[in-house]
């Protein structure tokens with residue numbers, strides 16, 4: 001959901017991205033559109049999901065119920081949300097593919113390496129793919145060799161992002177002692193883990 005910032009009265013609201021973690025669910029918030037809107041992504045585990053539609057409307061009362069005992073800031077955001085501004089969809093995971101191209105045909109982005117949005121790298125990986133694809137195609141005279149080079153350069157990195165996202169799905173939703181342990185580990189290692197993504201230089205590949 002997108003919430004206009006001026007409608008949120010929360011005294012807690014900051015520029016930073018915030019991720020609230022809890023048993024079997026989490027809530028992500030970050031400012032977009034020059035800081036004028038708060039984008040919120042609310043994830044809840046459930047065993048059944050049938051609809052694969054990307055444009056199913058969400059229900060604010062369902063969301064309020066799910067997060068009813070969470071922090072006052074979240075209550076504030078949910079109170080400020082326009083009921084018709086929510087969308088809802090299922091997330092489906094895929095294991096990394098051993099190979100995604102063949103001959104003069106290849107894939108890029110989610111088509112090649114879909115991942116859960118728990119490391120916020122899906123679009124970033126697609127952009128990096130584009131840069132490496134362009135450089136591989138310009139280096140080789142043969143399209144086939146260029147595509148093969150592109151895939152070899154991207155396979156390990158994108159698979160690592162997919163695995164990190166899948167692992168985070170479990171880590172984010174821990175409870176009890178495991179959640180306390182996670183919080184301590186995250187405090188010291190989150191930056192290191194994320195640096196491995198942010199420090200990659202696609203242009204030099």
Ligand SMILES: Cc1cc2nc3c(=O)[nH]c(=O)nc-3n(C[C@H](O)[C@H](O)[C@H](O)COP(=O)(O)OP(=O)(O)OC[C@H]3O[C@@H](n4cnc5c(N)ncnc54)[C@H](O)[C@@H]3O)c2cc1C
Pocket residue numbers: 041108109110111117120121122123124125126
């Ligand atoms: C909740 C959520 C939060 C996310 N947050 C982040 C984030 O913070 N950072 C990040 O990097 N990534 C994030 N992602 C992931 C990111 O959105 C995707 O990885 C990215 O959009 C993939 O881009 P793509 O171009 O490969 O595929 P898509 O964005 O899916 O584009 C494919 C396009 O092809 C079109 N299409 C499909 N079939 C056909 C057809 N037959 N003919 C013509 N067109 C067709 C589709 O309509 C679509 O427009 C998030 C994803 C989700 C679900």
